[in-house]
Amino acid sequence: MAVSKPARLKVILGEDNIEKLSLPNGIPESLEDLHCSIKTTFGIQGNIRLQYMDQDFGSDFFNLNSTNDLKDLGTVKVILHQTTTDLSITEVVLSHSTSFDLDDTVSMASNDTSNVTHQMSSPESLFSRKEQWPKDFAIPHFSFETELQLEHGNSEYLASGKLLTVSSRTKSDILNRLAEEIFKYKAYPDDTHFYIVAEALIKKHPCLKEPGSSSVWSGWKQRLKYKMGNYRTQLKMQGCVEVSVNSLKAKAATDGFPAKKMKKPKRAEANFYPSLPVGQTCESLEKERLELLTEAEKRKNESVVREKMALTFAYRRQEVVNQELSVRDFRARWPALFRHYEINAEFHRLTAVPLEDTFFAQLDVHMSQLIGVIRAKGGATREKTAEIFHILDQENQQDDCEGELEQLTMAVYVIRKEGGEHHEPPADIGVVIEGVKVLNELPSFTSACALLLGMIYIINLAYPKPLRFTFEVFQKVLLQLDQHKMSPKVQSLFRRLQ
Numbered sequence: 001m002a003v004s005k006p007a008r009l010k011v012i013l014g015e016d017n018i019e020k021l022s023l024p025n026g027i028p029e030s031l032e033d034l035h036c037s038i039k040t041t042f043g044i045q046g047n048i049r050l051q052y053m054d055q056d057f058g059s060d061f062f063n064l065n066s067t068n069d070l071k072d073l074g075t076v077k078v079i080l081h082q083t084t085t086d087l088s089i090t091e092v093v094l095s096h097s098t099s100f101d102l103d104d105t106v107s108m109a110s111n112d113t114s115n116v117t118h119q120m121s122s123p124e125s126l127f128s129r130k131e132q133w134p135k136d137f138a139i140p141h142f143s144f145e146t147e148l149q150l151e152h153g154n155s156e157y158l159a160s161g162k163l164l165t166v167s168s169r170t171k172s173d174i175l176n177r178l179a180e181e182i183f184k185y186k187a188y189p190d191d192t193h194f195y196i197v198a199e200a201l202i203k204k205h206p207c208l209k210e211p212g213s214s215s216v217w218s219g220w221k222q223r224l225k226y227k228m229g230n231y232r233t234q235l236k237m238q239g240c241v242e243v244s245v246n247s248l249k250a251k252a253a254t255d256g257f258p259a260k261k262m263k264k265p266k267r268a269e270a271n272f273y274p275s276l277p278v279g280q281t282c283e284s285l286e287k288e289r290l291e292l293l294t295e296a297e298k299r300k301n302e303s304v305v306r307e308k309m310a311l312t313f314a315y316r317r318q319e320v321v322n323q324e325l326s327v328r329d330f331r332a333r334w335p336a337l338f339r340h341y342e343i344n345a346e347f348h349r350l351t352a353v354p355l356e357d358t359f360f361a362q363l364d365v366h367m368s369q370l371i372g373v374i375r376a377k378g379g380a381t382r383e384k385t386a387e388i389f390h391i392l393d394q395e396n397q398q399d400d401c402e403g404e405l406e407q408l409t410m411a412v413y414v415i416r417k418e419g420g421e422h423h424e425p426p427a428d429i430g431v432v433i434e435g436v437k438v439l440n441e442l443p444s445f446t447s448a449c450a451l452l453l454g455m456i457y458i459i460n461l462a463y464p465k466p467l468r469f470t471f472e473v474f475q476k477v478l479l480q481l482d483q484h485k486m487s488p489k490v491q492s493l494f495r496r497l498q
Helices: 031-042 114-120 123-127 144-160 168-183 191-204 218-237 282-295 302-311 313-323 327-333 340-351 355-377 379-388 398-405 445-459 465-478 488-497
Strands: 007-014 017-023 047-054 060-063 075-081 087-095 389-394 410-417 428-433 436-439
Touching (some): 031 218, 313 340, 327 436, 340 445, 355 465
Antiparallel strands (some): 007 017, 047 060, 428 436
């Protein structure tokens, strides 16, 4: 499949109402995707059908049964069926344009929602992902009919090199199942993930190769991008908050653009915006939060606190993303979260990765090489990495230390007793964020670094600019989250650690 040129849609909403829209990947291959593009952009509800203007017949309109009938700068008439007596007509003219993000524009649903119903039948599957994107993406089984075609096609390909001619029905089945499988791991996959899936598909079913494309799998990669956008819209219509939170209706008037303030994972969060547990509401979970305030004050009550914290995770996470509370206000609402074991539990709920266990294990793997790299760099690197922590001498008045900590934006602090030897245990090790001491009496400096990264994830904070590469190393090298997105500087360090 050749790379499509971007196209522009001139949309006539009425006799005196004309708008423009861009299709970044040109005219879609399927009629379904063209429907979705038009419906998404103009907020059209209900079913539509399309007609196209045929220049060979005096510019008359004919029913559009295939996008192959469309040409650049052609005109398409959109007939919207809202009721049996109420319909409106829109004309669309296609021309060249610049590209923009497909994920944020092409996402309206098709009439086929059977695959969504299957996905939505298990609330647990949408409420909590249990693992990160796999190292080896496993192509799922398709329908019995499709599997028979692929088995026969693969046999012919191995015998003679003949490729399978894929029908629209078979292609739809393949894309639907792949979209479901992708969503198990990510609602918003990036280009690398589509590449991985398309490559795995061709590796398992070589009869699906497309020799006319820039690579034998690039056509499938492009179709997956369209299908995933459509699939998210289907989920949105079924009430999946993970995607509906980014609909235009859910945004403020000042953010009324598809790509503005997208609420989606930026650091490989598996459950960035989870749905509330089945049977729970915001009101019922607010009651649980208030009960937690009391339970957290009781001694030897960890089991009850852990149970309620797990139950309220989605409610708390939506609050973090929607309200962007200050650290001080957030701690006042959820004091039980600011405990060593709860940070580990919350991070695991959010990313499906054990925080300290993974951090320590990978630090052990890379420690000797990392020390060698730092020593080779000399004092400059040591000074830069020292910015992440703050060492204080404990004076007679504890208030002096407290006042200094309140001036810190984000730091790990180590307080040593006055006159104490370096090998003696510190008086305190903790974490400060926005001048608030969020953790103290931690067992080690290494633990404090891991927990600080955990708090950044949990509260949805940005990495401070002076320390962004340090935290990127923590995230992508030690926790192995989004390793395919390493910056050149971190990629260079990672190669030296191998």
